[in-house]
Amino acid sequence: MVDLPKRKVGIISCSGEELAEGTVSRVATRWVLERLRQEQTVTLCLPLFLAGGKEERAFAKFFPTIAVDGCPKLCAARATAAYSAEPAARIVVSEIAARYPELKPESRRQLGPGGEELARRVAEEIAARVDQILAQPTRAKLVRLGEMGQPEPAHAGQDDAEPTAVCSCQGGGVPARAVLVAGSPVSILALEPIMQQLVAFGDGADGELRNKLLEMVKVYNPIPAEQEGLYAEALWREFLAYRQGGGSR
Amino acid sequence: MSKIIVIPCSGIGKAFGTIGREAAQIVVDEARPGVTDTVCLSALVMGDEETRSRVHGRRCITIDGCPVGCARKNVELAGGTVAKALRVVDVYKDHRDLKPRTVTELDEAGRALARILAQTITEEVDRIVEAE
Numbered sequence: 001m002v003d004l005p006k007r008k009v010g011i012i013s014c015s016g017e018e019l020a021e022g023t024v025s026r027v028a029t030r031w032v033l034e035r036l037r038q039e040q041t042v043t044l045c046l047p048l049f050l051a052g053g054k055e056e057r058a059f060a061k062f063f064p065t066i067a068v069d070g071c072p073k074l075c076a077a078r079a080t081a082a083y084s085a086e087p088a089a090r091i092v093v094s095e096i097a098a099r100y101p102e103l104k105p106e107s108r109r110q111l112g113p114g115g116e117e118l119a120r121r122v123a124e125e126i127a128a129r130v131d132q133i134l135a136q137p138t139r140a141k142l143v144r145l146g147e148m149g150q151p152e153p154a155h156a157g158q159d160d161a162e163p164t165a166v167c168s169c170q171g172g173g174v175p176a177r178a179v180l181v182a183g184s185p186v187s188i189l190a191l192e193p194i195m196q197q198l199v200a201f202g203d204g205a206d207g208e209l210r211n212k213l214l215e216m217v218k219v220y221n222p223i224p225a226e227q228e229g230l231y232a233e234a235l236w237r238e239f240l241a242y243r244q245g246g247g248s249r
Numbered sequence: 250m251s252k253i254i255v256i257p258c259s260g261i262g263k264a265f266g267t268i269g270r271e272a273a274q275i276v277v278d279e280a281r282p283g284v285t286d287t288v289c290l291s292a293l294v295m296g297d298e299e300t301r302s303r304v305h306g307r308r309c310i311t312i313d314g315c316p317v318g319c320a321r322k323n324v325e326l327a328g329g330t331v332a333k334a335l336r337v338v339d340v341y342k343d344h345r346d347l348k349p350r351t352v353t354e355l356d357e358a359g360r361a362l363a364r365i366l367a368q369t370i371t372e373e374v375d376r377i378v379e380a381e
Contacts, residue, residue, distance in 0.1 A: 047319035075291035
């Protein structure tokens, strides 16, 4: 079976060194990654993100992210928006802490029982947002090849990353492939492994394979409802050529 | 004398990021609280004026969890002066028996590495202070 990349949510934590809320942000993020939503989330290293990590920035361009900030300066949220794409959700620890005044961290180094309970509640809010985001259809950016490499005014500092999304925890990219849709080149994420997987399915009826192809592509790519027919036709043409070439085109 | 700023990368993906953060906080909060301080690396890089003013023209000790060197690079980008750039991996190379296996809450090996690194940072702080 082909190991198809799964849609995940990236969590970007501020990790603010100065404040106990930064420690809460960091610990809550780790708990989500390790305990609450292990299979559905990855973390993106904020300092590396800011220093110009192309892989981290590319991930956030194609997959939804949650920014977790310790204080109202919102460094994680602003960095994500500035260098990659607007986060799908924002969590601010100081706002959650205001709802639970009895839960106070002992220090920025030692959270203590109150701080740990606060981190647990923050983690639960992050996990709830993860569930909400994954329940929605993909809002990944539709990349038309003519737009690639052109700076977007709203995203200052955007790099010229190839249309490849990288999952930090896996260290592998999600490949993109150009497909002509109604004569216009469109970059389709994960098409190659999807087609590989369909070929591996064997002798399914063409109609069934065609529907399955479209459904799998939609997991990773936003397809306008009114253009589904055009995409289905283009994808099927691509798949037939791929299958005829022995799965190596 | 202005305080020396100790800035860890706080990398969240691996134990070395946590160790650097823990070591920095040991120095700033316990070992040399009078002569050191820390700032939020993210705020510094995002251009927060108050944070930048605290770093500008001051000596910084950066602590990085991986070879990418995000703390050092970001402090340099923000106009800080890196007096010493330390890497957690260098401490680990000298103490390979201490292999940390947890990230969120350090295990005993991770805490031991953090204490050793904190001692190294403290010595650097003292050296800078003596040189003034």
